[in-house]
Amino acid sequence: MTDTIIEHADHSLEVGTPLVEMEGVGKTYGAIRALEGVNLTVNAGEVTCVLGDNGAGKSTLIKIISGLHPHTEGTVKVDGAEVHFGSPRESLDQGIATVYQDLAVVGLMEVWRNFFLGSEIRKGRWPGAPLDIAAMREIADSELKKMGIFVKDINQPIGTLSGGQRQCVAIARAVYFGARVLILDEPTAALGVKQSGVVLKYTAAARDAGLGVVFITHNPHHAYMVGDHFIILKLGRRVLDKKRSEVSLEQLTAEMAGGQELAELAHELKR
């Protein structure tokens, strides 16, 4: 798996160069303001952790980077050039791959079809060119094996896999196609301790291969293990933005839990 990351990583990446820069980015859905004035920089070879409670705007933030929803305020730059993604395709074409919280798989389709959905291998470039099914099956199979996922049959519908297995397929797919930036939306939420460990190892491996990683989570422990930079969102606003050297796990945990609010709650519940 780490081999895959290194193989597919864009070799021109230099650690520290900003890949994605967001400045004053906001998003309104009609009258609802989901995100406001967020600055975020994704540097090559660094993991940027975005933390926050439910409804803090984490998912909105990554939907902007991955092209699912265009931003309504501020600027987003990729490699220094301003972009306004109209569709996820445009984001993918810039080497930005995302593992969505809902995994973005089609339950009734085979595992290998899901793996290559939207980026199919074809035997030619003309519109009706046939798919290279054998190659896709083989690659999907070997990529999953590298990740330690053994599906009974690569041709079985992905809906028949367990939640954790589906998660791993989604991650394997993003790692395979994401050459520059990897966005992980709550990748450890549905996983057990062991599988979470595997995911964190890949996150670190992607960072070491020079990719810019955005790691979204509400688990400060997981974040602190891999993160270089931490951003906490609350109700669509940024409440903390610190480098690893400037913040400890305790501070992060306290801030995540609401700091002052938590102290008050502890006091209230004192027995």
Added chain:
Amino acid sequence: MSSPVATPPSPPSTPSTGAEPVRVQRSLGARILSRPEVGSLAAAIAIFVFFFAIAPPFRTAEAFSTILYSASTIGIVALGVALLMIGGEFDLSSGVQVTTAALASSMISYQFSLNAWVGAVASLVIALAIGFLNGWLLIKTKLPSFLITLSTFFMLQGINLGVTKLLTGAVATQNISDLDGFDSAKAIFAADVDLGFVNVKISVFWWILFTLVATWILLRTRTGNWIFAVGGNQDSARAVGVPVAKVKIGLFMGVAFCAWFLGQHLLFNFSTVQAGLGVGNELIYIVAAVVGGALLTGGYGSAIGAAIGAFIFGMTTQGIVYAGWDPNWFKTFLGVMLLLAVLLNLYVKNSASRRK
């Protein structure tokens, strides 16, 4: 090359469980049974055997040719409808689109005294525009396709009758068999093909050809992959870069193309078209697709299945006549088949999404 990995010294390439579980290749039988068209194939064989046993006229080659012809007139449009349903949408206007295409072709070439082919091509443009409009409205409004195409259905039904009456003063078009190009168009759309022992309408061959092409598109091309994906989970498909809008609009245009083709067949077969035709057929196309294994919720189905569904219809409409029964029973049969097919599909979907 895993040297730059700083954090864990051991690359996570070994499964967490240790030993590699044995790969299970599902047996051929299990794989065949999981195909969408299996249920309809079993039903088709049972119905064939049934009519073969009880209706002696059913056993002739001529009868079989009639059945195939009857099936082809349903199957060509049912094919487009099946693809659209796999893509997760409905088209209630498909039945009247057939009539619109036939009327447009007939009236354009007759009123302007043009070559019949000019009318046919102009009608194709009109048909594709209607299909595009259906798809475009669906994407822009995000309304259910049921409502959009129900509106188109009523509009076209009105236009078919209104315009025909305005131009001809009657509810049918004039006979166009004297126009230039009529004979060559008839040869393409409505010829009788002599196989030596029996005559078969050319529409049967077109139907089979279209079914094969559609099957190939569905299972072997990127477009097919995208059709299954937009029907199975539209949001996921979009998230991984599938152009959902283009696929859906394309599917509506596919239905329009099939409707146009059948419309041309009817026109060049009978030389004249009744403006009120086609109403109610949209449901028959949908039933044929569903009997053939297409899920009403999208993401699952097959082109061959739709063809078998249409064949079941052809067998039954003709079989009831050959058996000497009251043809009114046909609708009862329709209802029973639909119910059985939906139950079977429900079972298939549940077992496909269950963990194994």
